[in-house]
Amino acid sequence: GAGVSQSPSNKVTEKGKDVELRCDPISGHTALYWYRQSLGQGLEFLIYFQGNSAPDKSGLPSDRFSAERTGGSVSTLTIQRTQQEDSAVYLCASSLGRGTSGRWYEQFFGPGTRLTVL
């Protein structure tokens, strides 16, 4: 079946502009994650959605960052007034969430959106 898709694959914007990044998770996956990865660095957790529960926004670096997940499916990450330090690859992942045993089901990652802020 289809995997996680993200759009656009590349985005170049000017400092101060707003950008929206889209993630289409695997159908039926209740959990959705956003991460970002700066050049040569590890993944940085941003936000997590699980079903209808309130999202875990603990990783969002500033109030310029926000995310929505509409209808429990598609998610949009919005960055307002972009800064050069926002340049990174933004990765989305989805999973079945957490099982009753306490195990976290594996996350399936999309190809990412490469954001460049000039």
Next chain:
Amino acid sequence: DAKTTQPPSMDCAEGRAANLPCNHSTISGNEYVYWYRQIHSQGPQYIIHGLKNNETNEMASLIITEDRKSSTLILPHATLRDTAVYYCIVSPSGQNFVFGPGTRLSVLP
């Protein structure tokens, strides 16, 4: 949350077994160990997970010590396509996985 420690880099000859260690000395009894890898310019890919017992799947084997303070991911016959950054993660009490710097495995011809 339990933290993990991995060597920053390792080399392995093509066709040989790659053994990637991970220390997680503060792991608690109900926390799982997960391994992911990230091939250059791609998103991370799940490899395997385990709780107490050793696990094997089509990609790799996971050996967890009896005290659960460390584990080893084994790629039995490494190929050039296994060159990647390998992340060892211990499941958090919260929802967010912490992907540390991982181990950069280079499989050499």
